[in-house]
Each structure stands twice: as C-alpha cells, then as structure tokens.
Amino acid sequence: MDISRNSSLQASTRRGFIKVAGGLGAAAAMATSAQAASPPRRHPHKYEELLPEEFYEEQKRASIIYLPVGAPEEHGLQSVLAVDPWTAYEVCLRAAERSGGIVFPIVPLCPAGHPAWSREQLRSRPQDAAPPSCFISREACKLVYTELMESAADLGFKVCLAYSGHWPGDVLLQEMHKELNGRVGRMRFWGGGTVSLLKDELAKLDKEQPLLGGHGMMWETSIVMAIHEHWVDLGRVDRIKGSPLSHQLKDQPPERIEAIKKANAAFGNQFLNLAAERLAKLAADLGRK
Secondary structure: OOHHHHHHHHHHHHHHHHHHHHHHHHHHHHHHHHHHHOOOOOOOOEHHHOOHHHHHHHHHHOOEEEEEEOOOOOOOOOEOOOHHHHHHHHHHHHHHHHHOOEEOOOEOOOOOOOOOOOHHHHHHOHHHOOOOOOOOOHHHHHHHHHHHHHHHHHOOOOEEEEEEOOHHHHHHHHHHHHHOOOEEOOEEEEEEEHHHHOHHHHHHHHHHOOOOOOOOOHHHHHHHHHHOHHHEOHHHHHHOOOOOOOOOOOOOOHHHHHHHHHOOHHHHHHHHHHHHHHHHHHHHHHHHO
C-alpha cells in the first residue's frame, strides 16, 4: 500500500467533510436567524392583534364578540392568581375558533361574594375577600359590563357572549341577561360563565368523583395546567395546610387536598373544550334568531 497516497486521500476527505459540515452549519445558522427575525403569527380572533381591515373582515364573516371577564383570585398555593380571567379568555378563544368572531381582551374585573357584594359590603369586609385576590363592587362591574356591551353594539356586532371564569361574575351576568331580556340595543347577548355553562358536568363530577370538584381543587388546577402548565406547581400542595398565608383551601379535608396532586392538562382540556363547544353553539343559536 502507498502510505503517502493514502495519507493524501485521508486529508482530502477530511477537508471535504469540514467544508460540507461548515456549509450545513452556516445554513442552520441562517435558518435560525430567519426564524428569529420573523414575527410570531398574530391570532385571527384576538381583538388586540387584528389590524383594522382584519377586524372588519372577521366581523363581517361572523358578527360575534366574546367578552371574557374574571377577577385575579387566590386558588391555593399551587396555582397563580390569574385562574378565572384566563379560563374565561381561553374558553372564548376556543369558542371563536369554532364559530368565528372576535374575542375582546380580558376584563380583569369581577365582584366578590354570592350574591355579589356592593361597594359598601366590599369596603366593610376586605378581610373576607380572600387576599391577595382583587375584586370590585357589584355596581361597578355591572356598569363596566353594560358599557362594554353597549360599545360592542355600537360597533355593529349582532351577538355578544359575556363569559365569566369567576362564579360571582357568572351569576351577575345571568342576572343582567334576564334584566335586559338578552338584548343590548340591536345586539343579542348571553351572560353566564364556566359554572353555569357546565352545571350538569360539574354535578356529575361531584357525584362520581367528589374529591375533585370545587374552588381551586383538582379540576380547576387541571384547567390552569391546560392553559399554561408552568402556572401550576404541584410540589406546593403539601404546604397548603401548614402555610402561614391565609387562603381559601386551608379548611378543605386532607383527602381533597391530596387529590389536587392528580391534576393534569388532559383533564383540564376536557372542560375547556366542552365549555367552548357549548359557548360556540350559543353564539350560533343567537345569530339565527
């Protein structure tokens, strides 16, 4: 064997490999750079992400506006404070993907208590409002919701779904729906929320798996995980009973607290998708009237 010839061939092969590898590396770097330079795709149903022409095109295609409301409320040590408003927003977005229409930005305003507290009640008992939750009065919420729906009617929407991820807001919107006979100007509207829309499923859950339902429990923690998994830290569940912080889950039986650890995104998605399907159907039904 000619050793010098073999060495020359190996050197040539190495140079060729380095050249190819370098070219592939440069191509990969260019692709990564192009991806970084291109902006993320805007959501076709989010009010805040639409250009003016896109707004009118979508409104013409489906004259439906979704109004998601909810208060920043404490749901136990394991979950962030944005459970209710983001639940409403996520259900509305999934409904709009089915029905068409536009989803208004989150309205992070809801009352406390059931029935919803007045301003006088709220100011006289702030310690009962589950700090660090943040609520506003029944009358302020009612005024804000009414004026937002009036503005939506002025913009020409034919249907509005006012949807609350927070139970007292859910009840208030139901009351408003009855008082206004489901109309604001020429616009038809439905008012309610997660609990009223899924009343049958939640009753079924309480009957078949009584440890899972309720405020901040396994089912609602699963919903948060389905929206943003990093918004839940199940490792904190064991600290619920002994925490020096005042919170709404402390008085729950140990077996219900333990059940929170079973929370998972798949379980939460079942509720989010069912709520979205029902909300989209309501929108379609209102549009046909």
